[in-house]
Amino acid sequence: MNRWRPASRTITRSFSSLRGNVSNTTTHQQQRLKFPTTTTKTASAHNVMTTRSISWKGLFSPSKKNASYDSTFEQSNRIKLSPDNLFHKLSKSPLPELRDRAAIINKYGVCAVCDTHENHDHKKAPVYECPDCGYPTHCSEEHYHEGYQAHQEICHILREQNEDDHDLRSGRPMTEFEFPTTQGFDETVNMANWDVFFYTRSFPSMDSDRSMRHVSKLLTYPITVASILHESCPYQLGKEITTEGMRSISENYLCLQRNVIFGLALRTVLYPRNEVAKDGVTLIRSETINVYVVGARAEASLPQYIWLQLAYLFPHTPFHIHFIGPDTLPAGKESYTESLNERLMFTYDNSLYHDYHEKIDKFDPYTDLFFLFSPGIGHATAREGWKMSIEKALETKCPIFITGYDKADVETDIEAVEQDYQGEFDWVLNPTENQFSSLKRDVNLMDIRQTINANWGIWGIRGKRYDVTHQPEDDDE
Template identity: 40%
Template sequence: MSTKYTCIRCLHALRTSSRPTAPLWRPISIRLSSTTSTPKSHQATPAAAKRQISTFQETTPEYDFDYPGKAASLKRRADGKSDVSRLIIGQNDLFHPLSESPIPAMRQRAAFMKAHAYCPHPEHNRTRIALSEEDPERRKPTNGGVPPAHVRFECPHCGVPSFCSEEHWADDYEEHMKICDTLREINEDDHDLRSGRYFEEYDFPDRYLEEAAVNFTNWDTLLFTRGFEAIDQERSLRHTTRLLTYPYTIGSILHEYSPYGLRNRMTPEGLRSFTALRYTLHPPKPGDGPAMKQIKPIPPPVRIFVVGARAESSLPRNVWEQLAYLYRDVTFHVIMIGPESMTNRDDEFPLPDRTMRNPFGAVIEDQFSREMKISTYVDYFHTLHEARHFTPYDPYFDCFVLFHPGLGHPASSHEWEKTVPQLLETKCPVIVTGYTEFDMQRDIDWMQKQVGKEMDILLEPGQNEFRSLKWDMNDLDPQDISAGNWGVWAFRGKRYEAQTRG
């Protein structure tokens, strides 16, 4: 490699030197919102269409679960091995600088980063407000420095455009090495997803033995007790957890064998709320049979409201089925709600017309499983709530989930101002996840500022036991590294109990 500022000997020493130990994440989570236009067929109402729709998912393709490698992974030879003719790159050739990748999508990603991401070197002036003490932007001067410059130089170790020049890369090498190994891991994982190989780790099992207890200690024990095939490689495990983190984050909190208890972050109010749901999720055996006298009434399904749904609404349905397989004799109705819940899915599910029987044009999927139904509403929750579309709510059967909602993000908090008070009115538990500790704490601070004492904390904020093990990179800022559902907490509207005297 020819270098302009760094001599060959120094460059070799930098590559082979021991790297400082550093955390694999940075608690900054600078989610710059990119305004996206919702397809005309997916616009909710004329009033809602005028509102800005902010997306806080990554701009990188891994947040779109319909990645190019997915189609190839569904095809294999009769002997169960990958079709070599479909392979783009081999497993021993996954590392490529993004701009020199054999995959066009990765080269386009590099071009996007070079056009939008800024150099993190402290000589440049700030391009935004520093949001925390750990934010790398705080190292930059407000003014008086070098004008901001886009990233142009790709680090030879991680292959990601990181600095505007090799001179700044070499000068800030020690700081960059805190995340360099993680960036290389992201680079190789994303190339693997598009390599064209058959993904055996995506062959999820069906219902396992009813007598087998599920162990929620960690990912390894959960996958083993659920009957998954052994996953020997860490990369395959990262790909698997990237999908399963959504259903298992919910299941790990609601299950009777949950790792969260009074000794591990759950509050007494949380135990009361989740015990009500567990009473429904773990019923005694009904003793029904084929005879007329053995017919038993079937309870209604447990409703899981995913409010502000985005990429999770496009997950393969066999992924969501894994939630139902954690329980027996229970049916689920997963309800995806949000103006972006059907984005880029027009070819898969064209939105039906709004009729008297379907006033909100819901897309209903009820043929893929006997134990689960999924309904998708391309609308805001407060619109459906004001129409009393889902009432009444029952704490024994209903639960709300907000995946990376961005409650406290300046670009999206206004979209939650009407929804949050209505969530509190239901008195049902609300599970919330965050990309990083900073992202999660920002949401909590916003909630406490908005509703004050009208909220009960059910699960103290902390790291999610079943977070995604795959790291993601923000293309608008390569220094911003996060993991899907990294943190989790839960709240509920405060209950006031009347007491009689006398």
């Protein structure tokens, strides 16, 4: 079975009915691989295909030039589903997007019972929809009953996904997407986890787990970045954060006392002293933080104002987000750079990173860092293609943070990095569960037994640096 990597442009899920409902104001190896125990189990969750199947393009800003789309949108926007009417079999859904999803599963999916047969001629498409989750799961009612017990492991997950997707398009006011704007200087944000972050950042009250899932899926990328940089980050020195990780930002003793994260040099830039210009009023901005998102896919498709939630947490600091990779832009679109405001700039480039690397004059570990969101470095089909880019990123000596969508995915990537770059890197952040992963599961439409959480785990490395020592005898020469 192939490995599925979510969030490519191959099968786009349309969330167009959200348009208008969202406010835009809005050490050791064994120790490193020791993860907290997880309670959710899915069948073959880490055996997935080589492309990811979700894109945010058109999520909030679809083209107004497409008249047929506008007509569909207006019709969809009139549909009202009450909270007690969110479950429908996909093929019978009142929403065309979800009927299309059923058709995709019918055409490309696999019957879980047929899949156990060695003879491919006996394998049939899943056309029978489970009455409990509403997804096409088997080729017939007979096979459904035969595979009933195995299906129960994921049935509740698919039911949840079914209701969540109908809720997103129900036509109700999506108040959970009315994000807060500028953070007050007298407000303190706690990044311990989603619950505490939402509360201390004054997000709208999350009245249900469903609202938490909706918002976490949208914010997992910018807030994962923010959690690594923030002074109240959820990871502790000596546990997740390594000594080298702490050194990579500063030798600030106060930060050591507070158990905050590596890269304290970055912290020095992110939390500057309040210095004013000659007029005695204007605060002097700190240096720009460059975030290189390598292998960008879904994260590059997010509306730019969603990334404002990162900028709001660091009011003194300008950010330049570089989205780099062949899936960053639609085919044929030219690379470009634009600013959302004076503190948030974006670059979109379809180049492979090792080519883009040559365009940058210099890198500074005090202001630059890398993020690779579920890159699949260890996948057999991708491993060789990543080598040159990883080598170039390690050369910069800047922190590199990598996420994975489950424990097996993280461990596969770590194994590949340790084999391919042995002795070339230091650990910055030991592998751990990401406190800001998406709480909403993505379903592989080509095999619905496979579900994942975006950015489930996170770890960090940095190109090895060597300390230079002074020898007194050198002075005599």
